[in-house]
Amino acid sequence: MSLVLYDTLQRAKRPFEPREEGKASLYVCGPTVQSDAHIGHGRAAVVFDVLRRYLAASGYEVRFVQNVTDIDDKIIMRARREKTEPSIIATRYTRLWNRSMDALNVLAPDVQPLATGHLIEMQQLIAALIDQGKAYAADGDVFFRVRTFEGYGKLSGRKVEDMQQGEDVVGSDHKEDPLDFAMWKAAKPGEPSWPSPWGEGRPGWHIECSAMAAKHLGHGFDIHGGGLDLVFPHHENEIAQHEAAHDDTFARYWVHNGMVRMGEEKMSKSIGNVVSLEEAVDGWGVGPLRLWYLSAQHRTPLTFDSERLRDATTVHHRFTTFLRSARRATHGVDPDTASVGPHLEAFRAAMDDDLNAPAAVAALHEMVTAGNELLPSAEAGKPEASAAVAASADALVHLGDEVLGLAIEASLEDAAGLESQLSTLVESLLQQRQEARAAKDFATSDAIRDQLAAAGVVVEDRPDGPRWYAAASTLADA
RNA sequence: GGCGGGGUGGCCAAGUGGUAAGGCAGAGGACUGCAAAUCCUCCAUCACGGGUUCGAUUCCCGUCCCCGCCUCCA
Numbered sequence: 120m121s122l123v124l125y126d127t128l129q130r131a132k133r134p135f136e137p138r139e140e141g142k143a144s145l146y147v148c149g150p151t152v153q154s155d156a157h158i159g160h161g162r163a164a165v166v167f168d169v170l171r172r173y174l175a176a177s178g179y180e181v182r183f184v185q186n187v188t189d190i191d192d193k194i195i196m197r198a199r200r201e202k203t204e205p206s207i208i209a210t211r212y213t214r215l216w217n218r219s220m221d222a223l224n225v226l227a228p229d230v231q232p233l234a235t236g237h238l239i240e241m242q243q244l245i246a247a248l249i250d251q252g253k254a255y256a257a258d259g260d261v262f263f264r265v266r267t268f269e270g271y272g273k274l275s276g277r278k279v280e281d282m283q284q285g286e287d288v289v290g291s292d293h294k295e296d297p298l299d300f301a302m303w304k305a306a307k308p309g310e311p312s313w314p315s316p317w318g319e320g321r322p323g324w325h326i327e328c329s330a331m332a333a334k335h336l337g338h339g340f341d342i343h344g345g346g347l348d349l350v351f352p353h354h355e356n357e358i359a360q361h362e363a364a365h366d367d368t369f370a371r372y373w374v375h376n377g378m379v380r381m382g383e384e385k386m387s388k389s390i391g392n393v394v395s396l397e398e399a400v401d402g403w404g405v406g407p408l409r410l411w412y413l414s415a416q417h418r419t420p421l422t423f424d425s426e427r428l429r430d431a432t433t434v435h436h437r438f439t440t441f442l443r444s445a446r447r448a449t450h451g452v453d454p455d456t457a458s459v460g461p462h463l464e465a466f467r468a469a470m471d472d473d474l475n476a477p478a479a480v481a482a483l484h485e486m487v488t489a490g491n492e493l494l495p496s497a498e499a500g501k502p503e504a505s506a507a508v509a510a511s512a513d514a515l516v517h518l519g520d521e522v523l524g525l526a527i528e529a530s531l532e533d534a535a536g537l538e539s540q541l542s543t544l545v546e547s548l549l550q551q552r553q554e555a556r557a558a559k560d561f562a563t564s565d566a567i568r569d570q571l572a573a574a575g576v577v578v579e580d581r582p583d584g585p586r587w588y589a590a591a592s593t594l595a596d597a
Numbered sequence: 598g599g600c601g602g603g604g605u606g607g608c609c610a611a612g613u614g615g616u617a618a619g620g621c622a623g624a625g626g627a628c629u630g631c632a633a634a635u636c637c638u639c640c641a642u643c644a645c646g647g648g649u650u651c652g653a654u655u656c657c658c659g660u661c662c663c664c665g666c667c668u669c670c671a
Binding site: 127130147148149150151156157159160161162164166167191192193272275276277278281283324344345346347348349350351352353375376377378379380382384385386387388389390414415416418419420422424426427429430431433434437440441444465469475477478480481482483484485488491492494495517555559561564565568572577578579580581582586 | 598599600601602603608609610611612618619620621622628629630631633634635636652654663664666667668669670671
């Protein structure tokens with residue numbers, strides 16, 4: 120069994136067969152750095168981060184490229200509003216983006232190309248298209264001649280004949296055909312511009328991805344990703360530009376993630392119904408947030424709902440709690456890997472099936488339930504149970520953290536730092552509490568437990584004595 | 598209008614031509630001084646109407662409803 124991906128281009132699930140044995144190349148459309156990221160961006164980031172991690176875990180050598188669109192109308196507009204330079208805006212939000220990705224536990228791309236760093240590549244591609252008669256310059260703009268590209272519409276499933284209304288007002292007077300789109304835009308006064316054979320100007324949006332993907336991953340790279348809302352026109356145009364110029368395949372698989380919705384409508388900057396990513400990470404924590412993202416298959420819409428985020432928090436807590444207990448109970452125990460085989464298999468089968476994350480998480484749940492069942496025996500020192508529990512803990516970290524990026528172990532480690540600081544104090548309070556309990560002075564013992572709880576320390580009475588740990592909420596405040 | 602994706606228990610969400618994973622919530626039970634954590638049990642006939650079939654939630658047709666794209670958008 121191996122990975123099958125739903126390919127938007129062919130409208131079907133297809134076995135993943137990379138261009139080059141053992142290697143996987145991915146290009147995912149990155150942000151236009153004009154404002155801070157919202158949780159819709161976060162979803163896309165997590166979806167492709169998980170794809171990337173899963174490919175790596177499956178043995179592929181992964182090369183992951185994600186661009187940054189650092190020149191664009193909206194950046195210019197924003198700069199104007201703030202009376203500053205577009206590049207200042209772009210730099211600010213690029214940093215913010217990277218910080219958010221980091222906080223989201225999204226692995227950094229191997230290459231993060233900037234549009235403004237690839238003017239030459241873009242101009243070469245445009246020039247090639249003009250040479251072939253597939254593009255034309257008009258008054259400093261350059262347009263792609265859509266009707267010259269036979270495959271136009273193949274990704275989004277549209278027919279050129281059905282697309283008459285696609286005219287955008289700006290620049291349409293120079294177009295031969297309303298369907299044509301701009302690859303190069305003539306400079307307007309006060310806008311950033313670069314020299315080109317067609318005059319001072321700046322690149323259109325679609326051209327950067329065609330040029331940068333081909334440059335950093337080569338022709339016919341494996342997977343092109345992005346949000347479903349980019350299928351048309353952005354990705355359609357990327358394909359047109361590359362394939363018209365080179366007459367070969369641009370990307371082998373097209374993977375798109377579904378939108379995050381706010382109530383019954385899409386979350387989007389233009390609608391203004393956004394929840395910022397930074398806020399979400401701060402408020403819910405990475406693990407729960409990613410668990411929420413992964414609670415729906417990546418192509419279906421996902422509705423923002425704080426109740427569902429709370430569910431995800433509960434789930435994350437369950438995983439964390441199990442890992443904590445399992446680790447305590449199985450220090451130095453040799454894991455019995457075979458015992459978790461069926462769970463690993465279920466997880467893999469789910470992920471192989473077009474990254475079925477909800478089913479994969481379900482496999483984790485089943486593994487944790489089985490582990491919890493064995494926990495008492497493991498705590499009693501039974502070798503078989505211990506080995507199985509140790510294996511479950513390892514698998515949870517491998518699948519949950521390394522593949523899904525749930526930061527289960529990390530939350531334990533964060534807690535450990537705080538716990539070591541609090542240790543002396545808590546231990547002494549617990550000793551008092553034990554004395555009170557021994558004397559059946561439960562009022563005192565409960566008061567101590569409540570105090571500790573108020574300070575973020577959770578106490579559990581076990582047959583072998585009390586245990587305590589720092590609660591996740593304490594960490595968020597710390 | 599065109600193209601695409603959906604409607605599964607209180608909520609979220611997988612899935613399959615042969616009577617429906619997992620989670621959250623809820624109920625009951627075990628454990629506990631009480632909790633916490635954990636475990637066990639219970640909790641759906643899959644929008645509606647036809648059709649195909651021995652048998653459909655799963656295939657086909659129709660109806661209703663929702664969403665996305667068709668303009669910037671992850």
